[in-house]
Amino acid sequence: MTAPVATAELPFFPADLFEDDREHLLRIVHEVAADPAQKFILGPHTARLEAALREQLGAADVVACGSGTSGLTLVLAALGIGPGDEVVVPAFGCAPLASTVVALGAVPVFADVDPLTMVVDPDAMERRITSRTRALMPAHIFSVMADLPRIRPLAEQYRLRLVEDSAVAQGGVLDGVPAGLAGEAGVYSFVQVKTFGMAGEGGVVVTRDAEVGRTVRMLRNHGQDGRTRFLHHRIGWNSRFDEVLAAFQLHRLPGLAARLERRARIAERYAEAFADLAGHGVLAPPPGREGRCYYVYTLLAERRDALQAHLAEHGIGSHAYYPLPLPRQAAFARYTTAGDDWPAAQRAAERALSIPIYPHLTDPDVERIVDAVRRFASA
Incomplete structure (x- = not known):
């Protein structure tokens, strides 16, 4: 849960x-x-x-x-x-x-x-x-x-x-x-x-x-x-x-350009802070600005639900998007055939967790989120 x-x-x-x-x-x-x-x-x-x-x-x-x-x-x-x-x-x-x-x-x-x-x-x-x-x-x-x-x-x-x-x-x-x-x-x-x-x-x-x-x-x-x-x-x-x-x-x-820039800077801080966590079960998106859109910032976590619970305990909201791949949804099952498989989509549905990245976040807010994620990964 x-x-x-x-x-x-x-x-x-x-x-x-x-x-x-x-x-x-x-x-x-x-x-x-x-x-x-x-x-x-x-x-x-x-x-x-x-x-x-x-x-x-x-x-x-x-x-x-x-x-x-x-x-x-x-x-x-x-x-x-x-x-x-x-x-x-x-x-x-x-x-x-x-x-x-x-x-x-x-x-x-x-x-x-x-x-x-x-x-x-x-x-x-x-x-x-x-x-x-x-x-x-x-x-x-x-x-x-x-x-x-x-x-x-x-x-x-x-x-x-x-x-x-x-x-x-x-x-x-x-x-x-x-x-x-x-x-x-x-x-x-x-x-x-x-x-x-x-x-x-x-x-x-x-x-x-x-x-x-x-x-x-x-x-x-x-x-x-x-x-x-x-x-x-x-x-x-x-x-x-x-x-x-x-x-x-x-x-x-x-004001859109400034808001986008703030999102990008928060993403850069996250990328820097989370770069060494892959070996601890938390994988950040690729760094950089080319081909990026900072709507939400999504981690892949081996213990996704535990990470979400940890963040909530520290007063930090997060969101797990798309709990099932589309072809596994009842609405679209008829458009699949027996034996079809989408392993990467299934893994994403099980591991993806998005954390705050909106422009309202202050630098101390961002550091608080960074600290909470890193503490979870190092536990």
Whole structure:
């Protein structure tokens, strides 16, 4: 049984993420509500947010939508993925990797992950490609980006679509390419605990293909093209973005770089402090900044539950993500066959433990976490 973290003095995620922005958020709510235009979704604030992110990333288009999950659905649909198609996805990660594929009538095919970084193994992806495969969908996970320099040539070689589940990776860069833009499209999630989180639900699709952006823009709003209401060119979804939250994200965007830098510096301290713990059953992610996204910082611990209990005893919150690999989840068992095995994903599910890395942490907070982990490893 994992240890409770609700009463941690240093919670895994803090309750006051937006405390400094409280007054600004209240002012935005009043301004949008009182605006004579009464435009509450997909209005001028949303358009300005999309433009700001498009310019920042150098993307062909950025399309705001209702969530990172719905963004993946919209991208797959825009690329023509549908019934009978296979999409190769990681065996370890968040449910939308598979559920968005299933929602379109397609089949998720699970590839094992790298035993250290926990991102999908490109060789395992290649072994899962069949004549029915239409797309590869790697995911950036925890603090490491997927190996896109190896995965992208696979997509080209086999003439497959390439979609990035980059929901947690906003701010990450690999080989000079921002997360989400190595393939045809990616997504960012703005759930409050993400690197560009907000006080609500939402996300964006980012793409280097303007036509993909145009199609996603149509699909997010019931298949309408944005020019004439109630003319539906395709079957779409309701995945529209809130104007209050768009204005709030525009307010917080200038501070994103500093918050990302603080996360990176905390990760560097962790990497330095935990480098010698591998022989004691605690393995840290690879050090460095290239191809990193500091959403959470995840250790691989041989005695994961004991480490979580130890941290809780010292008032430090932690979180064990994904207790089962995706193909071992009841929801996706029908998409597996007898004899399938994902040993690295299974080991990750048993050993992964994420510790705090949010920008609110002070240097003494970080040292307290470092000390607690090291004391456990040396016991």
